[in-house]
Amino acid sequence: MRKKWPYFILLIILILAIFIGLIFYHNKSNSLPQQTEGFKAHHMIAHAMGGISGQPYTNSYEAFIANYEKGTRVFEADFLLSTDDDLIARHEWGESFTKMMGQEDGLQPERYGAVLKSAEFKAAKIMGRYEPMNWDDVLDLMEDYPDMYLVTDTKQITPEEIDRIFTKIVDGAKQRNPEILERIVPQIYNHPMWDQIQAIYPFESMIFTLYQTHESDEEVINFAKEKGLAAITMSEARANKKLVSELNKLGILSYVHTINDVKKVQNFKNMGVYGFYTDFLTEADGTRSWWRNYLGL
Structure with a gap:
């Protein structure tokens, strides 16, 4: 023996x-070094303020609190203009979405599919209990939680709408505390939007999301390099190792949306992806070592 x-x-x-x-x-x-400053220090972005009790897309106050308490610090919020020109946090209009948000009791049936006034929107509790938010409510959060970062997802993107939306974003933040603007990361959907937003306020960081573009990877890379974009976010289908690798060489972060599975997180991390938009995963899920995932720890 x-x-x-x-x-x-x-x-x-x-x-x-x-x-x-x-x-x-x-x-x-x-090959992308760990980032340590601003929103880049975090790997997970809470989609529509993150999910709550299994429900995504609420953009609600309670969703923010629930996900902040889990360690999330970067939050994406959807923004639309109400009929009375208030900026509100909602993913879309339409009867099916109103029902998905469980807001029937707070609205008259003929208003389920309508573009709402601000007061209507605020009065209709989400799932009967969660608080809908407008831009003032989001600014309250950014004042109360100085380590919170906000990624904008503006659902109206005509040039006129973008002017109105980002003027409201910038003016509102300046009235509260101009330093808030350092923690706002606009998400753009096309090339002209970069110049338009920069003319309103020179945001330090911007993210280009690819779900509305048919550009080639080469065109995306050239635009990101030319403008010095902070990040590119893409769908699972659009993500590929060559694109991610080229972005990494430029020091540009890559994100994939919307991911709620830790195995998918690891697969994309192996590709070189830096971060993820998610409804339910935590920052810890995004930074967990591959071998812990492999061993189920």
């Missing part, structure tokens, strides 16, 4: 060497 010990020790050493090699390989596969 004693003669077999050297072989056993060699086997243990070999297994450890393979394990260390795998760790090195997986760490090296994401």
Whole structure:
């Protein structure tokens, strides 16, 4: 039996060497250095303020609180203009969405599919209990939680609508505390939108989301490089290793939306993706080591 010990020790050493090699390989596969400043210090972005009690898309106060308490610090919010020109946090109009949000009791049936006034929107509790938010409510959060970052998802994108929306965003933040603007990250959907928003306020960071464009990867990379974009976000279908790798070489972060599965997170991280828009995952889920995922820890 004693003669077999050297072989056993060699086997243990070999297994450890393979394990260390795998760790090195997986760490090296994401060539983008860890970011440490601003919203880039975080890997997860709460989609529509994050999900609450299994319900996505609420953009509600309670969803923010629930996900902030889980450690999330970067929040995406959807914005629309009401009929009386108030900026409100809602994903879309329409009867089906009103029913999805469980707002029937707060509205008359003929208003389920209508574009709402601000007061109507605020009065119709989401799922009968969650508080809808307008821009003033979001600014309250940004004042009360100075480590919160906001990514905008403006659902109306004509040039006239963008002017109105971002003028409201900028003017409202300046009236409260101009430093809030340093924690707002506009999300753009086309090239002209970058120049238009920069003319309203020179935001330090912008994200280009690809779901409304048919540009080639090369066109996306050239635009990101030319404008010095902070990040590119893309769907699962659009994400590919070559695009992500080229963005990493430029120091531009890549995000994938909307991901609620830790296995998918790991697969995209292996591709080099930096972060994720999510309804239900936490910051810890986005930073967990591959081997812990593999072992189910």
